[in-house]
Amino acid sequence: MRRLKIEFHPCAPDGRWYFSGPRGEDPHPEGYFITKEHYPPGLESDQEDEHGDEDDVCLERQPDMFRIRPIAERINPLLLGFASSLKRRILPMRDAEFMLFTWLTWRPSEERAREYLGSDDAPPSAKNGPVMFRWGVKYEASNIRGQGRVTWQVSEGWRPAEEVMSAFEYLMGGDGGNMEWKALKFVREREQDPSDFM
Numbered sequence: 001m002r003r004l005k006i007e008f009h010p011c012a013p014d015g016r017w018y019f020s021g022p023r024g025e026d027p028h029p030e031g032y033f034i035t036k037e038h039y040p041p042g043l044e045s046d047q048e049d050e051h052g053d054e055d056d057v058c059l060e061r062q063p064d065m066f067r068i069r070p071i072a073e074r075i076n077p078l079l080l081g082f083a084s085s086l087k088r089r090i091l092p093m094r095d096a097e098f099m100l101f102t103w104l105t106w107r108p109s110e111e112r113a114r115e116y117l118g119s120d121d122a123p124p125s126a127k128n129g130p131v132m133f134r135w136g137v138k139y140e141a142s143n144i145r146g147q148g149r150v151t152w153q154v155s156e157g158w159r160p161a162e163e164v165m166s167a168f169e170y171l172m173g174g175d176g177g178n179m180e181w182k183a184l185k186f187v188r189e190r191e192q193d194p195s196d197f198m
Helices: 045-051 054-060 072-089 110-116 162-172
Strands: 003-007 097-106 131-140 149-153 179-182
Touching (some): 149 162, 162 179
Parallel strands (some): 149 179
Antiparallel strands (some): 097 131
16 A cells, blocks of 8 residues: 555544634533434424524534644544554555545634634634635655655644654654645635645
């Protein structure tokens, strides 16, 4: 295998999120129990009167998508696991590329958007829809000189834990000189091929 692209969900399997809001907001950090109240009502004739127009129901139930800042104690083990799996299985390979990424969206609820109004803490909102970006890391296996390359596309100013950095430096066969940091690029919709993005 010479190309592997792993897209992970921003919510971990245990119900906790890998990301928080720009100011560290992390409601329901341990997840919460889903009940029938979390699902939209059916649009049968008696419920149409209660809820009005179908578009109003959809707008009312838009998810509050605000999680764009990595939570170190949750994301670092995932990144370390990715680097460790590369070290164990594919270190001898040349001309190979491995990517771990997720798509994050900034489409806060009206209430949360008001809290951020006029603030530089969050990305600019699009007038006609959500703003998305891809967050992740790409490892390109050793080149002719025997060194690999790691490209990070993560939140500005954010860096993984030292043990994660060391694991990727070991993969590269160097001292971190082939580690590149790219700014997040905001888009209106997901690209079909994530390698075009990083």
